[in-house]
Amino acid sequence: MNSDLTNSPVWRALSNKAQNVSKLQNLFAHNESRAKNLTFALNDEFFIDFSKQQIDSATLDQLIHLAQQQDVEKWRDAMFAGDAINFTENRAVLHVALRGQSDDDYSVQGKPVMSDVLAIRERIIDFATRVREGHWRGATGQRIKTVINIGIGGSALGPELVVRSLRAFQDGPDVRFLANIDPADLSHTLAQLDPATTLFIIASKTFTTQETMTNAKAARRWLIAALGKEAVGQHFVAASTNQAEVEAFGIKSQNMFPYWDWVGGRFSVWASVGLSVILAVGPENFLAFLDGARDMDVHFRTASPAQNLPVLMALFGIWNRNFLNRSSLAILPYSEDLQRLPLFLQQLEMESNGKSINREGQEITYPTCPVVFGQPGTNGQHAFHQQLHQGPEVVPCDIIIALTAHPQDEERAPGQHRQLVANALAQAAALMSGRQHAQPERSFPGNRPSTMIVMEALTPRNLGRLVALYEHKVAVQGWIWEVNSFDQFGVELGKELANALLNNTATDFDSSTLALFSQLDHLSRAA
Ligand code: F6P
Secondary structure: OOOHHHHOHHHHHHHHHHOOOOOHHHHHHOOOOHHHHOEEEEEOOEEEEOOOOOOOHHHHHHHHHHHHHOOHHHHHHHHHOOOOOEOOOOEOOOHHHHHOOOOOOOEEOOEEOHHHHHHHHHHHHHHHHHHHHOOOEOOOOOEOOEEEEEOOHHHOHHHHHHHHHOHHHOOOOEEEEEOOOOHHHHHHHHHOOOHHHEEEEEEOOOOOOHHHHHHHHHHHHHHHHHHOHHHHHHHEEEEEOOHHHHHHHOOOHHHEEEOOOOOOHHHOOOOHHHHHHHHHHOHHHHHHHHHHHHHHHHHHHHOOHHHOHHHHHHHHHHHHHHHOOOOEEEEEEOOOOOOOHHHHHHHHHHHHHOOOEOOOOOEOOOOOOOEEEEOOOOHHHHOOHHHHHHOOOOOOEEEEEEOOOOHHHHHHOOOHHHHHHHHHHHHHHHHHHOEOOOOHHHOEOOOOOEEEEEEOOOOHHHHHHHHHHHHHHHHHHHHHHOOOOOOOHHHHHHHHHHHHHHHOOOOOOOHHHHHHHHHHHHHHHHO
16 A cells, blocks of 8 residues: 555655644735735736635645655656656657747657648648638538538547637537447537538547447448448548558548647547547647647746646645645636637546556545536536535635636627626635524535636637646646556547447346346337
8 A cells, every 4th residue: 555655754744734724714804915925827818816825835845845755847848858757658748849849849758740730730720720711621512611520538528618618719510520330429419510511520639439330330431321432531530540440431642630649538639539629629729738738847947846827736736636635626717718728628637647556556545536626617606506605515626817808709699798707706705704694504604716818808818728737737636646647548448338238248247237238129029
């Protein structure tokens, strides 16, 4: 059993501090410059106010000491150097190269990668431009009006987040996402489409994922029934690392946009899996999104731990999770455009750090990733915020705001964005300050922490900064917790058992599962 981390002096000092933490209101009362001291900026357009985290400066110093003890800077540098830090799969973790520029010199285990990255970036931009400008057409000669990204997990959540978040910038075809193996999703999506004007992107790193391949084959049958077999090449392209399977599906290699095994699925929106984004919002906005992530990469790589946004965010998360025993994290974007952010972060955080085996292969003794959930404000206020304010468990919140609305939204609804942001600030204030009332049910305990992430506006560049901020935060937490944030073996067993049920290849299922499955069999045979 691993106990080095929890027995280290700094961990013990933090545990002691957690026994006696001042209330948030007192921390503010004793320090007039608290908000200023605990607000850290990437630049004028992007900053984070951590002052409503329940922490004093001595504790923050100890947390920084913890990051140093856990070699966060060494791991970070190894990641940027292309070392195989995904040690269970012996792979580099170099998604940062996907937003690199020609003067960046990223390499994977000694082999430079930037020329390949830039070549593929050029190809996806060229392809998307041809579609957007009507040079690439469907088999009947009509322009592409609708793009369906068939993919799941990292091959869907990233591009869906970005397309949705940048809908104010969309000037290309309608882009939709088909992920679930539920036939209701497929049939509902196909029913609304005209095959002659539809382009399918099959996004799958492995090109073997059950959901994606089942939906892709159904879409191909549907297209062939309408336009014939020869039409497939004009209506299907792929983002994948598996050329053999892509070609076996009927997609020519020139219509396959590759990426590399050093890009994890949940980090793949920056490359070929971002094709749907370029189709929707155009190359310039996509490149601005990449530049934003690169801004955060440079900051992460160069800022001292005490000023480093992803490091600080990771440390406040560790403080809440491991020392104050907060088991969940609410993601509250005050932005309808950012509606998909909680879902995207569920995968990023929980698939990366929902683990309990450390680098030595031992079971760890401390909690790791909190349960991540959320939805945009103000809608969430009328759903689950009751529990955030008065439930017995404290739920730390990340509140994300843009100070200004998109010009067209401000023009159509003057002043409304101000109301939105005022609500976000009011929630954070209410969570922290609470209110005493003679009737206990009308009292608010307060002392509930939140972090306020502030963007000047929700632009492509700020979105890139935001996504990269969370990517790096998750990596730092994994390094501190000593888990591998870059594999996902926990999703395998369910996949195998579903196949075993379908193929009738396993006999050792429990009686409950077998009884339920026989009912399904019975009903589907009767249907
Ligand atoms: O859910 C497990 C997972 O492997 C994710 O990590 C990945 O993003 C998703 O499945 C899809 O995988 P692929 O891109 O290979 O279809």
